[in-house]
Amino acid sequence: MTHYIEGTGWRTGVLVDSSPSTETAPALMPTHGEYPIYDAELYDAMMADTERNWRFRDALEKYAHDRIVLDIGTGSELFWARESLRSGARHVFAMEAMEGSFGAASQALSGLPDGHRVTLLHGESTGLAIEPKAEVCVAEILGSLPSAEGAAAVFADAKQRHLTSDAVIIPDLCLTRAAAVNFADLFAGRAPAFSGAALPQLQRLFEWNGGPFDVRLRVVNPAQEAIISDSAQVERLEFNGDLQVEQETNARLTMTRPGTVDGVLTWLVMRCLPDQEPLDALQGRTNWASIYLPLFDNGIPVEAGDVLNLTFRSVLSNDGVHPDYHLSGELHTARGVYRARHFSPHRSRTVHNHPIYQSLFPK
Template sequence: MVAKNQRVEAQGSESPLTIQYIEGTGWRTGVLVDASPGTEVAPALMPTHGEYPIYDTALYDAMMADAERNWRFREALEKHARDRIVLDIGTGPELFWAREGLRSGARQVFAMEAMESSFRTASQTLAGLADGHRATLLHGESTALEIEPKAEVCVAEILGSLPGAEGAAAVFADAKRRLLTPDAVIVPDLCLTQAAAVNFTDLFAGRAPAFSDAALPQLQRLFEWNGGPFDVRLRVVNPARQAVISDSAPVERLEFNGDLQVEQDADVRLTMTRPGTVDGVLTWLVMRCLPDQEPLDAMRGKTNWASIYLPLFDNGIPVEAGDVMNLTFRTVLSEDGIHPEYDLTGELHTATGVHRARHFSPYRSNAAHRHPVYRSLFPE
């Protein structure tokens, strides 16, 4: 069911916050919404969406308009695709990278699309291409499809704002085993999940944390897909950079053309660079498509990739410059064998003692509101 228009004024805040309600079969939840008009550069809170089958035209359009992403992918295809067989996984309704492969001189292109609506539109797109006779469109998950002959180049933009969340490691590992030649090149080449200590409220540059209006239809589709509300990963668009209170470190490393690990454990130490409070970590993408290419850093470049906030401590812990947090970041596959889940443990050492916390971020769940941040954002 669509989001209801009922609005209830939130109490205790100077910001124009309201509580709106969305519901489906057997469930109903409030959503804290910032109804004030935003700007292109203002921080905004959305649910993560890349790892879920909820894409619509607006989401596809935003990806295709991402200049910082696109020039890097194009540069790699122009180097590798000519006279080769190219596989595009998750091609989308416009066959975006399949078409770029053809434009770069690929001898043959295989394009795969799992979503039914996107596949139907992609079929129409393919019928209108002058060079479409060199492309074959397949419907289904890449892990369940076969191609012959095997591809010599594989391109897929299946990286989320939490980079590995869309299952890139498992999907590319499967492609390397079954769909690609032994010397095949994968685009992108490398992706890192970078992490730093933050306080959730500080990410919004003085505004009270709340979802933007545009988040409501995405939350509706996510909860319908899941069968009810769950603690979605929190996607922060344009986070206030001054909210980052520590140095950063990579907690996930996806070497698509090297030693690709599907499940990983990372232990890193984050050192506080100034006084403040810490209640969780912010993660973001760093990616390159060629070994010698300038990496895309989602915290610095203008890109459709945002950052993901993962809560740890129930309340902000005061810190001083030089305090450290030992962070364990574990990536494990969910039940579907494709999409990862994340298990974080933080141990924050300050003058007041050692503070420990843990957060588990599942792919899907029937549990909700396990942390105060979620109880605030989804009020009863």
Template sequence: MDEEGAARREPVTVAARTGRPVLTPSFGEYPVYTTGSYSVLSSDTLRVAVFEDALRSLAPGAAVLDLGAGGELLWARRAAELGAARSVAVEVMPEAVRQGRATLDALARRAPDVARRVRLVSALSTRVTLPEPADVCVAEVVGSFAGAEGIAAVIADARTRLLKPGAVIVPDRVCSRLAAVETRTVLGGVDAHFDEAARENVHRIFAAVGHPFDVRLRVQSPVAELATTSGVVEVYDLNRDTPDRLVADQDRAVRLLVRREGVIDALMGWLVLRALRGGPELDVLRDPTSWGAVLFPFPSGPVRVKAGDILSVRARTRISDNGVHPDYRFDIALESDSRLTGLGTIRAEHHGKHIGGSPLHQALLA
């Protein structure tokens, strides 16, 4: 168990349920967002409050850059309302851009002074240019597994080209925690399945990538008892790490202590986010937000464990060949009664061709 995990007071059960557990593909990493997807994020009161509290102290008089603004231009607009001298909203999804233009038109009628300080740019953030660098950058390109949406590469590029030296990034720090679980328990005692909406998103991801593969599995509102302690396996200190460190590969080893006898068949990862240095942390397993948890099923299927066993996990993060989104790999082994048994390697690639790597994926993608 890592030092942070040992010192941390961990929940035995997940308390932050906002509804029944729902299994879906993790789609924030892919260009399949709809305006409905963005509205779910903007209606997440806790998520909005965390970012808005940070902006309230940073926006007045500043030049603000909002990366991945969505159709509501939420943070570019809110920054201007909070007194930003100017704000630039960057968005690449065509549907969101169309909605963003309508949002600006409506804002111009309602608050022309605010609208004059907001500019919408239709482009990838890594290809946009600004007339002058920004003081503050809001980057809500944070996945349910922290780095999955490419925030490291996005911020490294912004630091190099789009921001002033010493510019402040919101969020300040994101990390991913990992524990072992039983999938059926995570899903509230029902068998894993995709509903019609989830199946549609799977096909949209396959169409965007160009081929089927083992999609990452996301659980909204998990009702899980963590079978083990947890450990940190991915960290991005966005205001401290230099651009070269942000895109660097990460290797972390954690030892997870089994709490009680039972069955485990997956690792579950979740986001812990701090919007502003010195501020409170948002923990997805404690705080009810639109972020979910991510399941990484064991390649060998269920494993019986007892209290005191140790699950050893070597977690490796590598930037994929698109230069933005990471691939993840977890080598897992069980230490029980002084014997070490390898349980295989979990591969969670952004757009790899690996398919059927676990019994759960075989069943879901049949």
């Protein structure tokens, strides 16, 4: 079913799946973490993410006691600032850029018994300053496509300006993994279409952008049988090591069974302590989902043993924080070699740049 949303100077159709759904069924949403569109529902989902939260808490319990902590993107509830206090932090600098979230955080702070140990700052961390420097930095600024929220640039700036030379960053490590898929197969027999819950998010995204654009496609509960290759690491964010703000990775994906391929599915693997069990967003029950990135205009038939050589490149966008992504693929099959490219910018006015987007946003 096609729904229409509109704003000043724009109007677009959105293909919506109106059939009954369940909590574990595949669902299509736009990405949201890299955009200033958070509301209470999105914050609540993150605070209820037990798979994420116990890992962050374990790290805070190890590192925060009697130390100065910097919480970047503290949110409306000062979530990690409060958890830092519970872990014994001497003082917390909490930063929040979104106006509405900062106002709510100010109210929450006024009700904290130990709120005098928190300094709440309004603005982007890359434009603020603190004194003294922090000994621990905690920030959940990882997207379903892990680097999309600007974690590499934000933490690199924090290391240079906000943190002591021996400071610890939480999380410790985050990887992006990718595998070959066919988009339609991700929905376990249902026709690909946005969930009804996507409409308000798309409305806010397009209003922020000044009009529609080809949003990154967030697939919740993707059908595991849609993955027809092995997986490979395409991005590595070592927050306590050699942190690369821009990266290029070449990966080889080998098909494990027959099927068709039109793009790749990417997902997050994250740990907060070096010896901690990693969280794998494809396997765990977490608020992080998977991101589908299209390559080929149509599904290419493949057999077991066929190879997709994938190049995944992240380059900082014009804002100097959020990355744009460049993908190129070369699929080797018995029928021939197929090449394709895809550009996924943080912000654009490009619409209908791939047949999948033409279907999802009918004119």
